[in-house]
Amino acid sequence: MPNYLDALMVGQRQIASLAVHTPQEHSQLASRPGAQRTRLLGLLTTALQSDSPLVYFVESLGTQLGADACLLLGYHLETQHIVVSRWAAGLSTQQWQISAAVLTESTRYQHQLALATLQALQEGDPSWSCSSENLFTLLQDQPWWQELESQQVVPVYTMPIAEGVIVLMRRPGPAALLPKDLTDELASLGALALHHHELQQQARRSIEQLRYVNHLKDDFLSTLSHELRTPLTSMMLAIRMLRRSDLTPERKAMYLDILEQQCSQETALVNDLLTLRTLETSPEPVSTIVINLNQFLSRLVAEQRSRFAAAHLNLVFEAPTGNLYIESDAVGLSRVLEELLTNAHKYAEARSDIKLSLNSAASGEVIIRLANLGSGIAPEELPHVFDKFRRGQGVTKRAIPGTGTGLALVKGLVARLKGEISVNSQPEREGNLWETVFTLRLAGSAVAKVG
Incomplete structure (x- = not known):
């Protein structure tokens, strides 16, 4: 299984109970309706009611039609997630999902490749070798894909929810195409399978969110x-x-x-x-005044310096030559900075520097950064730093005071100031300490100038 996919491995399944059709029987199924066709549609309908509808769908379809492999490639339009469900004769059925929410450099390429392949197949790619090469790259640990050729491609649409494609494959040789009325029914059932799959994923995400x-x-x-x-x-x-x-x-x-x-x-x-x-x-309206940020921050640092010194911490303020002005809510901005300083005071390593810096961007934004050295924030914790009542791992055992409201307040107040707040935490090249940097950007109606 490709290690770059958000893996969801579906274990081996015994499918001996399903009658496997030979190519001759498949030709009969394709050319005339009857009991076999009714059985196929019945099995596909039953697959929709299972806990893994896409897995059972490709298993049933590929087995009943005597194909060597069956693939269902789906794309959910709202979440932009891609799901790949693959059955092959003699191998375990597998299902993967490429999540758009956690794209890395490698998975972003796979996401783009899957979308390009999906579009090409839906539009009737005249060169199956091109699509086959893309699929081989997408499933690079399956060399037997190169031995197959397309038998039939069935586009699947559930607009505006999802879209996809069903691909039936066999090794080179004569094969009869399925009649249009049958492919229409397969497309409808495939659309339902994709829809049921997404409903199950939403249910799982809701359960995980409730647990969280x-x-x-x-x-x-x-x-x-x-x-x-x-x-x-x-x-x-x-x-x-x-x-x-x-x-x-x-x-x-x-x-x-x-x-x-x-x-x-x-x-x-x-x-x-x-x-x-x-x-x-019910956020209250913001009352703004023109603030000299150099003086504002200098005064704040002077007020806080003795508290930091008592904890053996050195609070440093860095600013450009001249003065930066901004129109904002002084009370709200002061509360944001006090909460960030309190957070740094809690987690900074003793006898280290805490740096508060002020700069302006070419776009006119005012950028305020607060950096400290300490135990840092784990990568998996970074997306949740500003969550309400969320506290870092181990803080209770280390008896660090707090309720998990401070940074949530910061996020709410910054949004009220029409600004942005972000955090980054990286290990130092030497030693066990991490540098954690909170970056506050004040934009919108805010105008920075030097004078």
Whole structure:
């Protein structure tokens, strides 16, 4: 099986119960309707009700028509996924899917090749050798494909949902073509098989999404319980100590500070949840002003520097000569940057630099980057960094505080500012540290200028 395909290997199946037609019997089937033809259509209809409709479809079709191989190549128009289902006499039936959502350099080529082959076959490719070569490249671990020639090509359309093609193949030799009324019925059943396959894929994706959301919910409730109980425990202890009559004024002031600090932490958590909810349901209108970004960011860094220094982190600000101005919401932008700085503060390696940089692009965009060195973000985690309540692997075991709302808030606030936020995490050439970079681009009505 090609290692570049999003593999979905369907195991070996015993198909001895299906009557295999010889080429002579196939000729009879092609030339006249009857019991054999009724049996074929009945088997194909039954295949639609199975848990693997495309697999049973090509098995039944190829076996009943006495072909050496049968291929169904389908393309779903909305998702742009391509599915390949292949049966060959004496071999296990296989099914692959080339997912448009996770295209790499190699799979992108296979995706384009499959589309070109599909179009050529649908349009009645006059040179079967060309399509055969494309199929051989698509299924490069199957050398026996080169020994086959096209017996019949049946285009399949389920517009506007999907399109595909059924290809019946035999080794070189005489073969009778199927009558048009039969190929029309095969095309209709093939369309139904593609449609049923996509419905099953949608059901699987929905189930996986529900499991993922349920996992996030459980993880969030566990984290929220911890984030709520820890301050409440400290507050309860402080209250009990304040009830003592022998407290000195200094001790009394200390416990009052604890109460105020923990109460502020609880209030901030509740406010974060309410803000996140507001951004999702009824975002407030943005009030914009002209901001001198050099001064704005310099002031923010100055306010945060002592907090970073206490954690043995060096906060550095880099900006071009002159001043960059932008029209935006100062409160929202400040909240975005504070959340990103808080995130860097949590995950950066001690005694490392955290760099906040400001630049402008030729298009007029303002680009703000925040880079830090630390444990990094795994590639499979990158697409989910801004998901609500999502936290990185192992953060709970490492006792890193948080509820998974900070970066979700960043994403919502940036969208409100009509900007874009992205993240990249790459290992350093030396050592075990990774550089994680958040890039904020402010565009749209924002205009950057140097002055």
